[in-house]
Amino acid sequence: MPSRKRQRAPEPEPEQDSSPRVRSLWSGTITFGLVSIPVDLLTAVRPRQTAMKLVDSEGHALGRQYHCSKEGKRLDYDDLVRGYETDDGKMVVITDQEFESVAPEMSADIELRSFVPMEQIPALYFQKPYFLAPAGKSAKAYVLLTETMARTGRVAIGSFVMRGHEYLVAIVADNGVLRLDTLRYADEIRTPESIGLPQRSKVAANKVTLFSKQIEALTHKELKISELEDQDARKLQSLVEAKQRERDAVIHPKGAEAAEDTEGGEGAKIIDLMEVLRKSLSKSAVARTAETSQPIDLAERRAQRAARSAPAKKKSAPARAKRKTARKRARRG
């Protein structure tokens, strides 16, 4: 999907975040029967530790800009519209108002429509995980839903609209916190028939036994986290450390954009969620990544963020506000 990448607005820069409040990706309400639970949606995936910034050979920060192919002039996001190319080559422009007109009215709701056993959802369907944090005074209803799902072993299925996309979701209770997983729609998943895989042939019992024995020999009850660590990141980090020791190519770029599209752009939000959970739900909440048993150090992260956001304060407020609306627009569709 290279065409899609080109159309995407740049990721928001963490450096711009000078406000201490939580910036959720989406805020809305879970409706469970007639009970409503206001929630904030936050990313549950940290970026890969191989994420890099784009600079020039002298270390100046680089960024992406849009230019008009006819006039050659630089364009702001407010100058952009989205066009759909029909099969016969006609370009149909869809305005912001039109995009809004097809977005469902319930865009601020996640209606839980059924509760299903978790094991019935094949891994094929899971797309991206988020955390839901209680917003406002919803802690009690939030805890009620979490405990009820944990007790019944069910996950809730529903749908909601975020940034112009309608998502099918599963809401899962996990250690007292609600997680929202976006799911793929059935028509987005291929089948062995549609791919053209051969018909299942009769299997020889002796071969099944042979493979079963091999599986048994390697079967364990649990995952081994060290097997799941990022080997690329380890290799990259040791190269970088060696270069840093030699003071080779150490630079101080400000506001460079990500070199590649990486999932879960901002790690800081995880920390935000922990703050929210501590405030609204439980003072004893602890966050950790799977690779380490060390809880994430809140104070250290805050200091890092403060250091990062310091130069951003120089930016004028209107410039920041403008970028924000631009981002919203370009994401749509």
Add this chain to the structure above:
Amino acid sequence: MPARAIWKGELQLGKHNVGVKFYSAIEDRSVHFHLLHDRDRAPVEQHIVRKDTGEDVPKEQMRKAFSVGPNTAVILQPEELQELVPPESRDIELLRFVPAGAVGDQWYERPYYLGPDDGQADDYFAFAEALARKQVIGISRWVMRKKRYLGAISAVEGYLVMTTLRRAEQVVSFSGIEPAKSATPQANELKLAEQLVKSIEADFDPQQWQNEYRERLCKLIEAKARGEKIKPVRAPKKRAEGSLADTLKASLAAAREKKVA
């Protein structure tokens, strides 16, 4: 039309390797748009520029930098990055097998259907059968198109599916959640909530869910292409107010009514 395989590999199963072909299990259904200049409807071009001067930067001068602290990074030269590219291999290493529930949903990234390589159908289906019988999934590691991957191999209706996994550093979990007293639900509330969950229990049926937004968007595009206009239809949403227990009772009554009707 049958799909084309994107890669071929060999599952390393002791002395018995099984050759497999990788096929994307995902069909891209999203509606793609071109970005255009509002005024003249000309397509836009993306330029990579220096942030301080706004000058275009030619490709050969672009570098990647790895952040080592706030506003400190180390530039990596193309040849250094080249050395980090893992060596090519057809091997798919099976590290261990675990019960399917041992891998949480937040690990799963992107699924591939595996098909048997030429002449490997017997072994392929026998291995899938063995995986299904043992009710386990296999944690795997391989290098595909110059990139390292982690995955979980499982049997889905007799066929092998490999779903790539996120890295351990990316997956976050919480513990120690003990809600404050004021946020702890009462026993009667829990009981009512449980009844409400049971009243809308169902089996997971993905066919039942359609992307209505995508359908409406496609209809709008078709209508506009014909020169028509579509009027938006909106339905107001009502919401109940009252105590948690009362709202739960009202919800239950509504759910029962629905079942009868």
